[in-house]
Amino acid sequence: MTARREASGDSRPQGALVMGAAVVLSIAAVWFTTRQPVLVGVFAAGIAAFGSIAWAFYRPKPVVLEPEQVIPDWSVTVAAIDRPDCAVAIIDRAGRLVCANARFEEWFGTGQAPPRLPVDNPSLERLAKAGRAGWRDGRGQADVVEGPTGRWRAEALRAGRGDDYLVWTIQPLVASDPVAELVPHLTGKLGRALAQAGISAAIVDPDGKIRIASPGFALRAVGDAAALLSGEDFVSLLRQDERDRISWAREGKRGAPLTMYYLPVADPDAAGGLDYEQAPSLMLLVDQGVGIGGGGGEGSAAAPHLEALLSQLPLGLAMADRDGRLLFANPAFMRAAGREGDAPPIYPTDLVVQEDKGPLSDAIRRFAQGGVSSGDIAVRLRHQPEDPVSLSLAGVRGLGEAAVLLGLTDSTEETRLKRQVAQATKMQAVGQLAGGVAHDFNNVLTAILGTCDLMLLRHTPGDSDYDDIQQIRANSNRAASLTRQLLAFSRQQTLRPEVLQLPDVVSDVSHLLKRLIGEKIQLVVTHDRDLGPVRADPTQLEQVIVNLAVNARDAMQARSESGGKLTLATRRVTAADVRAMRSAIMPQADYTALIVEDTGTGIPPDHLGKIFEPFFTTKEQGKGTGLGLSTVYGIVKQSGGFIFADSEVGRGTRFTVYLPVHNALPEERAAKAAKPEVVTEWAGGGRILLVEDEDMVRAVAERALTRAGYTVTTAADGDEGLEIVEGGAQFDLIVSDVVMPAMDGPTMAREIRKLAPDLPVLFMSGYAEEQLRKEIDIANVHFLPKPFSVQQISDKVGAVLSASLRG
Structure with missing residues (x-):
């Protein structure tokens, strides 16, 4: 104003x-x-x-006169801060009490202004610290303020147009109800755990009536664990003999003597301290036990008995004193902390990383000095610093030196499963992406390779363009090998499996390996006897061996310029051996194993779980694509096998590939023993329906087939191809792409088969043949993988027509 x-x-x-x-x-x-x-x-x-x-x-x-500030009407402010649940006071820069509500005057009077209040010295220090923080940072807080008339929590907030006032809000700390907090635990898991430890527990009111009893108490007292004993006279359930020994009344004289311990259940921080006469008591009855509470003066034995109880629980529990020292930690706690089998450390902070030591220490001190409360804090353990875990803390009373109960759950298995699921999801997503990219890229390469072949037919060696065309074709073949690598990684490549012996494949590739690894590296090859045959693509197995050998060479060269030793071995692995391995991944069957072992630098443990991920590499930029081992993994898995890596830093790495032994089916053996039939070749010519949605691929295939002497009719999609057949056109063969817009190739083939049941079909696709056969499920169909050359499509069409003629 x-x-x-x-x-x-x-x-x-x-x-x-x-x-x-x-x-x-x-x-x-x-x-x-x-x-x-x-x-x-x-x-x-x-x-x-x-x-x-x-x-x-x-x-x-x-x-x-210039406008001047009118002295504020403090009566309005008083009305605004008049709150019955807390005290509010406003002070100025000079520390003078400007305004306060009635609750502040009732609790502290008006003779002093915050932070100078009638409280104890530690509280005065906390208030002063909160006041300084309020003036400096805009907000300060004192968690616990204790005085003769109560306990409070204070907060200071800077306010005013010129930030020249400090508003103090002081709220009372409501005392907790220990009995209400203990009841659900006593009737739940804690009560069952006490019963398993031979402890019967009940809460008894000052008048001697039972408020709640654990299932173990009810079972011993009346013979029924589900019985409700609330309101029953506690003493009536017990008997006392002439030697003042107590036992269960229902068991009579034959009952075993009991030791009874009692613990007053009240807030120890309440004003006036504990009132033993008015507080309910926690009664613990143990057969042949030792004192753990307020009965009999044997309270010093509380820790061993409580430790024996907690050590049997599957939950990770530990106890710390007010100074933050670790008094006890059960095996589950140490296992969850990554220190299984070790002795508990002196301080809980020794279990976490350096950055989390301070927050954990402050939290333990806060819970130890404050009221009975609980909470959680996120910490990173030293053995797994990348994954935060939740550590629960609870302030406790009446357990001697123990002031804080710590809880930690072993999340190792959960973390491992989460990583595996994330890895599997990532691999699947990247695999689908790689397969789709390779399929589309194969269409482009088919057009490039086909065009190069057609151009080479018009040029002879020595022409000015001949070498350039050959260079384009060579680079296209290199690109085709990269797409095959992507398909192998995504397990979508076309395999041509054969029944073979692994030593034969190793022998065929050994000469190449000697040139690849160099003269300084020693190559050692060993084989077991009586190896079972395997069914796999020999070309792809050679690629597996070459990739593993090249990686081994790089690792050995990185360790020493003097070379090393590369060992290739084949081993016979029986079902009994697999059973002894206790593998949860490999089925119990006979395998032939291929082992590739080197003496290189080894793989660090944090990298060992990532080596089969796509694009993961430890080599320098430009020296590795990160697809080598992922390709190996894809080939092995697509062949029905398994691959594992074992490594020790500084000593080398061993890769083991397990391929299942192939047992020939009766029909396979009969076909092998049968005499070869007389082969009838296709005489040449024929009518072909070519269906391809990619214009470049369709043009190349049409020119290749026309040049080979076939009459070719083209269609841009499945709908158009079906219309041509429905129009009455006769064909000797359908050559079609698989994936096309609108109607795809398999759908078109099924509709055409309704009109011409015996018409053969040749599918062109960049996807794996085995995968397509499972998805299509159409009889008398053939496959031509992309990319293909002019000669390959001509030869394939001739072979299919010859097969249909023999059929």
Whole structure:
């Protein structure tokens, strides 16, 4: 609220009269002195002139006062902060109490302003620290403030237009109800755990009535664990003999003597301390036990008995004292902390990384000194610093030195499963992407290779363009090998499996390996006897061996310039051996194993789980694509096998490939033993329906087949191809792509087979033949993988027509 004030000047009538009188007296003095009228007139005129000039320069002007802040109406502020649940006080920069509500006056009076309140010295320090933080940072907080009349939590907030006030809000700390907190635990898992440890527990009110009893207590007292004993007289369930020993009343004289321990269940931090006469008691009855509570003066034995109980629980539990020292940790806690079998450390902070030591120490100290409460804190353990875990803390009372209960769950298996699921999902997504890219790229390569073949038919060696065309074709073949690598990684390549012996494949590739690894590296090849045959693509197996050998060579060269030793071995692995391995991945069957072992640098443990991921490489930029081992993994898995890597840093790496032994089916053996049939070749010519949605591929295939002497009819998609057949056109063979917009190749083939059941079909695709056969499930169909050359499509069409003629 502001106001403006105006004034006409600072002159007053009295001042004007005084000035006039002075002028008259001056003129009169000149007259009496000189008696000359002229001189008196000149003097009077001068006085008038000087007076006029002075009036012009110094005449009073209206004064306009600037807006000024009106003193605030504190009664409005008092009404705003009048809260019955907390005390509110406002202080200024000088620390003076400006305003406070009635609750503040009731609790602390008005003689002192925060942070100087009638509380204990530690609380005064916390309040002073909160006040400094409030002036400096805008907000300060004191978690616990204790005084003669109660316990509070204080918060200071800087406010005002010039940040020149500090608003203190002081809220009472409500005492917890230990009995209400203990009841659900006593009737739940804690009660069952106590029963398993031979401890019967019940909460008894001061009048001797049972408020709640654990299932173990009910079972021993009345023989029914589900019985409700609330309201029953506690003493009536027990009997006392002549030697003052107590036992269960229902068991009579034959009952075993009991030891009873009791613990008052009340808030130890409540005002006035514990009231033993008015507080309910936790009664613990143990057969042949030792004192653990307030009965009998044997309370010092509480820790061993409690430790024995906690050590049997599957939950990771530990206890710490008020100074943050670890008093006890059960095996589950140490296992969850990655220290299974080790002795507990002196401090819980020794289990976490350096950055989390301070927050954990502060949390333990806060829970130890505050009221009975619980909470969680995220920490990173030293044995797995990349994965935060949740550590629960709870303040406890009545357990001797123990002040904080720590809880930690072993999440190793959960973390491992999460990583495996994430890895599998990522591999599947990247595999689908790689397969789709390779399929589309194969269409482009088919057009390039086919066009090069057609151009080479018009050029001879020595022509100016012949070498350039050959260079284009060579680069296209290199690109085709890359797409095959992508398909192998995604397990979508076309395999041509054969029944073979692994030593034969190793022997065929050994000469190439000697040139690849160099003269400094020793190559050792060993084989077991009686190896079972395997069914796999020999070309792809050679690629597996070459990739593993090249990686081994690089690892050995990185370790030493003097070379190393590369070992290739084949081993016979029986079902009993697999059973002894206790593998959860490999089925129990007979395998033939291929082992590739080197003496290189080894693989660090944090990299070992990632080596089969696509594009993961530890080589320098430009020296590795990260597809080598992922391709190996794809080939092995597509062949029905398994691959594992074992490594030790500084000593080398061993890859083991397990391929299942192939047992020939009766029909396969019969076909092998049968005499070969007389082969009838296709005489040449024929009518072909070519269906391909890619214009470049369709043009190349049409020219190749036309040049080979076939009559070719083309269609851009499945709908158009079906319309041509429905129009009455006759064909000897359908050559079609698989994936096309609208109607795809398999759907078109099924509709055409309704009109011409015996018409053979040749599918062209960049996807794996085995995968397509499973998805298509159409009889008498053949496959031609992309990319293909002019000669390959001509030969394949001729072979299919010859097969249909024999059929």
